[in-house]
Amino acid sequence: MDFANPKILYLLAALPVLLALYLLARYSRRRKLARYGNPETLAPLMPEASKYKPAIKITLQMLALASLIIALARPRHGEREVAETREGIEIIIAVDVSRSMLASSTDDAKGISRLDRAKYLFTRLINNLENDKVGLVVFAGNSSLQLPITNDFVSAKIYIKDLSTSMINEQGTDIGAAIDMALQGFSSDEDVNKAIILLTDAEDHEEQAVAMADKARQAGVQVNVIGVGTAKGALIPVDGSSSEFLKDENGTPVTTRFNAESAKMIAQSGNGNYINGNDADADKQMIDLLGQIDKATLGSVKYKASAERFYIFLWIAFALIITDIFVLDRKIGWLSKINFFSKSVK
Structure with missing residues (x-):
């Protein structure tokens, strides 16, 4: 005993x-x-x-x-043998790994980078999920499905730790491609509700982002955006340096700014929500919003318990x-x- x-x-x-x-x-x-x-x-x-x-x-x-x-x-x-039915939703988190994500996420030039802030928020989201399933897409100029839909949160955390701007060679911020890749990453189960969470500075120079968000909405998938960065903007450090920054063809340091209006338009078109990633409770806001989505049976498990x-x-x-x-x-x-x-x- x-x-x-x-x-x-x-x-x-x-x-x-x-x-x-x-x-x-x-x-x-x-x-x-x-x-x-x-x-x-x-x-x-x-x-x-x-x-x-x-x-x-x-x-x-x-x-x-x-x-x-x-x-x-x-x-x-x-x-005793326990049979447990698990109910939840499918969530694919798309993380922006473009070079601009190396810039500070705050008005302090030496503040936490946007990518590190995105990693932190991603980890917090995972820690608060229970019976849901999660997947991971990374994107910059194009996108890649890194982790298919799974309930293996341990593996998800390993992928979060390894996120870097070197994962995608083609630079840019093609949010439309990220949404499209996320849609392909969901299961074919039509009874399960699905949601996409974009962690990005929304420096999207592609016009298809809003159109793809609307396509997701029509497919019954909610598109949410957690924005990282500030409107003031920040310089982009090179190779982790705190003194050397990315410059344009004229030798002028490049300033990258968070595009809140773009983020809000994408979320609105995707029937989702926009959250400022610099809010102290940004992760809680997202969890609360996801909790409002109707859950469906994702499967059942049997295990032996004392x-x-x-x-x-x-x-x-x-x-x-x-x-x-x-x-x-x-x-x-x-x-x-x-x-x-x-x-x-x-």
Whole structure:
């Protein structure tokens, strides 16, 4: 036998202390009564006082309390087969890995990069998913399906860790291609609701993004956008340098700006939601919005789980408490008048 909450068993150590306090109170009571005379002399004056019932009652109470503590610790013994139906939705997260994602996501030039912010938000989203399935698309000038739809969140986290701007050679921010690739990555199950989450700075120079978002909407897929970056813009560091930045053909440092209007248009066209990725609760906002999507059965699993036995101790505690209620401190009047050991008089 093992316990789900073994630390609760430490409460059993309090029982001897409670019993000691009870015995101390009984002893103190007897001493006070002794002031009025010899106990044997006083006994006839209290004919209903029982010598043994208080001991019986405290025993019942201590055992009941011990049983309740053990029940709270959730004892388990043996195994039982559990069949569990899992309901959720399919989510494909498309992460922008274009070079502009190396720029700061805040107005501070030395702030966390947009890509690192996207990784953080992606990880937070994964941590808050339960029975849903997730997939990963990366995109820049074109897109690639890195992780097909799966409920293997451990693998998803490994992919998140390895995200980098070197994953796509062709530069640019083709959000339309990312949406198209995501649509291909979903399962063919029409009963399951699906959603796309774009993590991007929305520097989309392709006109098809809004059109592809509308295509997704028509297919019953919701398109959401979490924008990373600021309208003020930031320089793009080269090879992780904090002093060397990407320059155009004229030698001028390139400033990349988050395009909030573009992000909002894509989300609106895709019947989804736009969230500012710099909000402290951006991940929670997205989880709450995804939670509003109707869930469908994604499958069922069978597994063996430890069989709970806490109810046995609850019933024992209940029986002890009921018994204690009916055991009175005083003698039962009619029973005390019966002399079970006297001989009958002829």
